[in-house]
Amino acid sequence: MTQPPPTKMYFDYLANGKFMIQRSASTGEWVFYPRMLAPKSGANDLEWVEPSGFGTVYATTVKRVKPPAPNINIAIVELDEGPRLMTHVQSIPAEDVAVGMRVRAKVVDGPDDGKIVVFEPENAQ
Template sequence: MGRSSVQEEVKGVTGPYWQSLREGQLSVQRCSRCGTHIFMPRICCPRCHGTELSWVPVSGRGSVWSSTEVHRAPSAEFKARTPYWVVLVRLDEGPTVMAHYLPADAADRPLPDTRVDAEVQDPMEGSGMPLLAFRRHA
């Protein structure tokens, strides 16, 4: 069976991120020099350009910065989920991540400043990749 359109190689700089999701935990990089939490994975700190970055688990809590409701799936794996929400969440630790939003009901909208908690979903059919999502904080 070939790789799906959303499956990526999980080695190199992004490997630890995908591994942490497989283990049910959201992790980001942290710069040993200045302490900045970093996401998207990279080889040097965008703040101080330090290269000693480690992977640390984060709380998974944050606030919605922006959101959009998707009606056209980018690939076959996402088609069954449409319509669905995609959010930019500013984590309490600082970095911003993009993920799905799982509404509690049809009226639940991820408005700016909505407090949310991360949840790692099982891989979608055919993708083999875990899915990062957020729900409204209880």
């Protein structure tokens, strides 16, 4: 039996409320976005692992929207494991998100169907 494509597996985990990324069993290389081979080593022994969920804002910008809707933060977060992903930082005003801010992952309902990974400040309740 063949395994489903990596992107389907990623979204299946999210649908069940789990944030999972891939790691090579032989090299230890962490991989995000889901794929068949590790991009640096070419390793094909990728397994699904739950990351710590902690990271640091690597880059950020604000998408300004027409009031009364709040502005939206768009950020690149570097996970403690190494991979970077594009996401949103929530629980604070979009303009307060800063490069270097420590954040933690959270799986939430997306704007469309399905769940997405967002981040909130590490010390948020």
